[in-house]
Amino acid sequence: MNNKAVIAEHFKLPSNGLLYGNNVNPNVKLRSMTVRDEMKRLGPSNDGSMYRAMAEVLDDCLVEKPGISTYDMCLGDYQFLLHKLRIVTYGPEYMMECRCPVCTDVDEYLVNLENLTLLELTEFEESMLELELPHCGKKIKLNINTPRLLDNIEKDVVRTRKQHKKQSQAFSELDWHLRYQLVYSIDTIDGEKASYTFKESFCDSLVGRDFNAILNKQSEIDKKVGLGAIMELLCNNCGSEFSAPFRLTTEFYRPSRTS
Ligand SMILES: [Zn+2]
Structure with a gap:
């Protein structure tokens, strides 16, 4: 039986590789996660290995290797790849619970992970x-x-x-x-x-x-490189515009909506 080919997309690291010396290629190709990757992500983690398992999953999903492990990338690049892995695997729609600061109504908002602002490093000394x-x-x-x-x-x-x-x-x-x-x-x-x-x-x-x-x-x-942490939303109850900080929830790694 032939499995449908996994999805893979090209991305450029927001640091443009400038932080890592000459041997790092900032152009990467990331494939979607499989059951095996998810098993690794969910494997037991000890104190001080919270990031390691996820970095290993990311490394495995990098089809074209950049010449550096994601474990040793700056946090901006790492978080960028984490978002892209989520998008390649499950799509960009992300359900988040937010409270409107004007009318204090709490509701769920479907946000698009592609819409977060991205800060790129253009020069480095x-x-x-x-x-x-x-x-x-x-x-x-x-x-x-x-x-x-x-x-x-x-x-x-x-x-x-x-x-x-x-x-x-x-x-x-x-x-x-x-x-x-x-x-x-x-x-x-x-x-x-x-x-x-x-x-x-x-x-x-x-x-x-x-x-x-x-x-x-x-x-x-x-703060020089990576994804912005603030999202602009429109309140479902009173219609006010408000901004909410991006939060990582279980919806990120395992969305409840299947589209
Ligand atoms: Zn409101």
Whole structure:
């Protein structure tokens, strides 16, 4: 028996590959998901592997390989491919529950995933990743935020909490995400590659102005590329225009409507 061929479409990564060096081809071809892919997506995931399974599914569905795993792409490219995979597999219609801020009516809206705004990177220089900390004056070069990095942060948070649980309840209840977000965001300090343990103590001693500068810079970089997170809607009840943030729900990976 011959299965109907899977659907595959061409896309260009919104980063245009500019963040990854010369060997990455931003023109990719993505095929629709099969039962096997869905089985992988639904497979067991441990702390710190939330993004890995999905990145592996995306990698498998890339018919033409870009020369980099989606696990190591910037978050903008990764999310872009996730949306395109959903569209290639199930179409662009997405049911989302929203509350109108004018009349407070809650209703379901069928939105089109193709209509999200897309920010593309047209130029990139290494200096875009650099900043000077306002208090201590150190020069920091940041890493690009990737799915792998987010998984690593989660892994280290869980590990650190466990370590402290035996000795100090107060320490185990700290939100260690901040520390590891900072640790993983730093590539070099004053031009030097810093070791993991050095970065841990360096980040622990940063004053508010300095760590806030790092977080702001990182989110500024994240926002340069990828899909916009806000959708414009028209209220079904009062007719007002309002904007709602895009939210990922089960409707994204398994839409209840079959068209
Ligand atoms: Zn309304």
